[in-house]
Amino acid sequence: MAPASSPLPISSESDEKYANVKWEELGFALTPTDYMYVAKCKEGESFSQGKIVPYGDISISPCSPILNYGQGLFEGLKAYRTEDDRIRIFRPDQNALRMLTGAERLCMTPPSLDQFVEAVKQTVLANKKWVPPPGKGTLYIRPLLIGSGASLGVAPAPETTFLVYASPVGGYHKVSSGLNLKVDHKHHRAHSGGTGGVKSCTNYSPVVKLLLEAKSSGFSDILFLDAATGRNIEELSACNIFIVKGNIVSTPPTSGTILPGVTRKSISELARDIGYQVQERDVSVDELLEAEEVFGTGTAVVVTAVETVTFHDKKVKYRTGEAALSTKLRSMLTNIQMGIVEDKKGWMVEIDRCQG
Amino acid sequence: MAPASSPLPISSESDEKYANVKWEELGFALTPTDYMYVAKCKEGESFSQGKIVPYGDISISPCSPILNYGQGLFEGLKAYRTEDDRIRIFRPDQNALRMLTGAERLCMTPPSLDQFVEAVKQTVLANKKWVPPPGKGTLYIRPLLIGSGASLGVAPAPETTFLVYASPVGGYHKVSSGLNLKVDHKHHRAHSGGTGGVKSCTNYSPVVKLLLEAKSSGFSDILFLDAATGRNIEELSACNIFIVKGNIVSTPPTSGTILPGVTRKSISELARDIGYQVQERDVSVDELLEAEEVFGTGTAVVVTAVETVTFHDKKVKYRTGEAALSTKLRSMLTNIQMGIVEDKKGWMVEIDRCQG
Known part of the structure; x- marks a missing residue:
C-alpha cells in the first residue's frame, strides 16, 4: 500500500495546525474528524490498497454479517503529540497482530500487519490537526474489521471491510482518586x-x-469472574486488571477468556524493569480482597487505580495516589508515549511529517 | 402506524403475480426483493411510524454500536402462500415478544408488538410477488433491531434502527434422511x-x-453442551433440539442459555396434542445417546430429523423417515402453515390482500 498510489487529501484548511476543538473539555466521546480509511476485500481474496475518504456514514447491506450476526472486530490505539510537535502512535503492530488472531477466530480476512499499520498512519496523518496539544489528550484511533456483503445464513462474509476512523479524546473515566468496582x-x-x-x-x-x-449504584465499572469456576477474576468491562502485594504484581493469564491487552503487556514489562515480579496466573477473588493495590490497564483507561472493590457485602479499599505503583507505572508509560523520556523499547512509531 | 400514513409503493410491475425467480432452485440464500421497512428512534424516545422503502444498502455511522460493539438483535419468520392464494405469516406476535425481551437485555428501544407485526405485514405485502408458489418455498422475513447513531464508548445507542427485509427461501439444510451432528x-x-x-x-x-x-469433517451441524457442567445438551448452531424415547419428548429448558424458539414452542404443543408427554428439562448427553429419535426445530429448519450424533468416538443412529415422530410433527405444522388443515390455534395471521 504505497502512499503514492493512495494520495492523501490536501484540504484548504491544511495550513491550520489545530482543529477547532475545546481541548479542555474532551472526555471519551466522539468528536468527528475529517477523514477515515476504507478498504474492501472479497471472500477468498486479499486486501489490496484502501483509501482515505471523508469521514461519514458508510453504506452497507441490510443482509450483512455484521448487522445480522455480529461478525466484527475492533481495535483501539492512540496517537500522541509531543512537545516538539512530533506525532507518534503506540505499538500499532500489536493491534495488527491481535486483529489477525481475531480474524482467524471469526473466519474473516484481515489486512496484513503492514497494511494495518499503514492504514493507521494514513488516518492519523489525514487528521493530524485533530491530535490534541501535548497534555490535552490523544487522538483515539479505531480500526474496524466488519463482515459486509450479503449473506442470509450464518457463514463467513462474502466481503470484508477494513475501516479506520479517529477521534480526539480525553480521560475515559471521570474519576479522581480511583475506580470503585463491583x-x-x-x-x-x-x-x-x-x-x-x-x-x-x-x-x-x-x-x-x-x-x-453498576453505575446506577454508584460504581465506576464491573469486575467479571471466570465462567468455569466463578472464583477467579478476569477483567473489567473494557480493561485488564492487576493486583499488587509486596513485590509481586499479578494479572490473569491470557488463556482465551480475557483480552491480551497491549497496555497490559507493556505495563508488565515496565513493572519488571523496576524490579517487580510479574506473575500471569489465576488470581482468586480472595487474593484480590487481600491485595494492597489494584489497577486497570487499557488503551482507553491507560493505567487507572482502583480505589475500592465491593464483593457481596464486603468493600475493600486500596492504596492509590502518589505512593501507588499504578501512579508510577502510568507516568513511566505516558512519559514514553509523550516523548518526555526516550523510547528505548522501540514502542513508538512516528508519523512521517513529510507526507503531510 | 396506520397504513394510510405509510402508503405502500405502487410498482409498474404490480400486476405481475410472481417475481422472476427459479423457485425450484431456492436454498437458504438471499434473493433480494423489492422493498424493506425502516424506522428509527432516538434514545429515550419511542418508535413512531416507519416506512416501506426500496430494498438496498443502508447508511450508518462507522461509530455506531452495531458496527463496534455488536448491539443488535434479529428475528426470523416466514410468510406462506396457500393453494387458494392467501398469504399468511406464522405467529409474528411471538417474534415481537422475543425482540422486546432481547431489547431489554441489550438496552435497546424496541418497536411495540403492534408496530413489529404491522412492519412485518407491510414488508410481506410490498414483496408479495416474492412469496413462492405453494410447495416451492416460503418468504423468509428478517426483522433487525440495530444500534445506530454514533457512540465511541460502550453504552446504549443514541439511535436505534428497526429494519425488516425479506427473501424467498427453500430448505435450510441440503439433507435427505436427516442431520449428522457432532x-x-x-x-x-x-x-x-x-x-x-x-x-x-x-x-x-x-x-x-x-x-x-464440523462441515469440513462431513457433519451437518454442531450440538452444543452447557458451559456450566458440559454434560447437558443445549442447541444446534441455529435451532433447538428435541429427543424422543417412548411416549416422552424432551427438550432443554429456556433458562437463559438457549433460544426460546417459536417453532420449539409450537412443536411442543402439537406433540402434546397427539398424546406425547413433553418435558422441558435438562437433557444429558447420555440420554441423547440412548434416545430413539432426535430432531431440530427452528423457523429456518422447520422440523428436521437427526440421523446420527457423534460424541467423541461414539456414533449413534436414530429413527428417521416415515415412522419418525419428527416427520409427523413437521407435517402437522406445515399443514397448518400452508392452510392444508384448519388453523384451530390462531397461529396464522393473514396479510390483507385489499391493501395491495
Whole structure:
C-alpha cells in the first residue's frame, strides 16, 4: 500500500495546525474528524490498497454479517503529540497482530500487519490537526474489521471491510482518586471456547446492561469472574486488571477468556524493569480482597487505580495516589508515549511529517 | 402506524403475480426483493411510524454500536402462500415478544408488538410477488433491531434502527434422511448471564468457525453442551433440539442459555396434542445417546430429523423417515402453515390482500 498510489487529501484548511476543538473539555466521546480509511476485500481474496475518504456514514447491506450476526472486530490505539510537535502512535503492530488472531477466530480476512499499520498512519496523518496539544489528550484511533456483503445464513462474509476512523479524546473515566468496582458474581463476560480472547464486537454489547446497573449504584465499572469456576477474576468491562502485594504484581493469564491487552503487556514489562515480579496466573477473588493495590490497564483507561472493590457485602479499599505503583507505572508509560523520556523499547512509531 | 400514513409503493410491475425467480432452485440464500421497512428512534424516545422503502444498502455511522460493539438483535419468520392464494405469516406476535425481551437485555428501544407485526405485514405485502408458489418455498422475513447513531464508548445507542427485509427461501439444510451432528465438547454457545436466551447477533459469529470445521469433517451441524457442567445438551448452531424415547419428548429448558424458539414452542404443543408427554428439562448427553429419535426445530429448519450424533468416538443412529415422530410433527405444522388443515390455534395471521 504505497502512499503514492493512495494520495492523501490536501484540504484548504491544511495550513491550520489545530482543529477547532475545546481541548479542555474532551472526555471519551466522539468528536468527528475529517477523514477515515476504507478498504474492501472479497471472500477468498486479499486486501489490496484502501483509501482515505471523508469521514461519514458508510453504506452497507441490510443482509450483512455484521448487522445480522455480529461478525466484527475492533481495535483501539492512540496517537500522541509531543512537545516538539512530533506525532507518534503506540505499538500499532500489536493491534495488527491481535486483529489477525481475531480474524482467524471469526473466519474473516484481515489486512496484513503492514497494511494495518499503514492504514493507521494514513488516518492519523489525514487528521493530524485533530491530535490534541501535548497534555490535552490523544487522538483515539479505531480500526474496524466488519463482515459486509450479503449473506442470509450464518457463514463467513462474502466481503470484508477494513475501516479506520479517529477521534480526539480525553480521560475515559471521570474519576479522581480511583475506580470503585463491583465484582459481578452472577454474570460472566466470556466462556471457554468463546470469543473473550479476541477483540470481537460480540464481547461488548452483552455488558452494557450490567455496566449501567453498576453505575446506577454508584460504581465506576464491573469486575467479571471466570465462567468455569466463578472464583477467579478476569477483567473489567473494557480493561485488564492487576493486583499488587509486596513485590509481586499479578494479572490473569491470557488463556482465551480475557483480552491480551497491549497496555497490559507493556505495563508488565515496565513493572519488571523496576524490579517487580510479574506473575500471569489465576488470581482468586480472595487474593484480590487481600491485595494492597489494584489497577486497570487499557488503551482507553491507560493505567487507572482502583480505589475500592465491593464483593457481596464486603468493600475493600486500596492504596492509590502518589505512593501507588499504578501512579508510577502510568507516568513511566505516558512519559514514553509523550516523548518526555526516550523510547528505548522501540514502542513508538512516528508519523512521517513529510507526507503531510 | 396506520397504513394510510405509510402508503405502500405502487410498482409498474404490480400486476405481475410472481417475481422472476427459479423457485425450484431456492436454498437458504438471499434473493433480494423489492422493498424493506425502516424506522428509527432516538434514545429515550419511542418508535413512531416507519416506512416501506426500496430494498438496498443502508447508511450508518462507522461509530455506531452495531458496527463496534455488536448491539443488535434479529428475528426470523416466514410468510406462506396457500393453494387458494392467501398469504399468511406464522405467529409474528411471538417474534415481537422475543425482540422486546432481547431489547431489554441489550438496552435497546424496541418497536411495540403492534408496530413489529404491522412492519412485518407491510414488508410481506410490498414483496408479495416474492412469496413462492405453494410447495416451492416460503418468504423468509428478517426483522433487525440495530444500534445506530454514533457512540465511541460502550453504552446504549443514541439511535436505534428497526429494519425488516425479506427473501424467498427453500430448505435450510441440503439433507435427505436427516442431520449428522457432532457434539462439541470443547466450545460452548452461551453462558449463564450472557445473551444465549435472546436473539442477539452476538450469539452467531462466534459459531461460524466451529460450524465450518464440523462441515469440513462431513457433519451437518454442531450440538452444543452447557458451559456450566458440559454434560447437558443445549442447541444446534441455529435451532433447538428435541429427543424422543417412548411416549416422552424432551427438550432443554429456556433458562437463559438457549433460544426460546417459536417453532420449539409450537412443536411442543402439537406433540402434546397427539398424546406425547413433553418435558422441558435438562437433557444429558447420555440420554441423547440412548434416545430413539432426535430432531431440530427452528423457523429456518422447520422440523428436521437427526440421523446420527457423534460424541467423541461414539456414533449413534436414530429413527428417521416415515415412522419418525419428527416427520409427523413437521407435517402437522406445515399443514397448518400452508392452510392444508384448519388453523384451530390462531397461529396464522393473514396479510390483507385489499391493501395491495
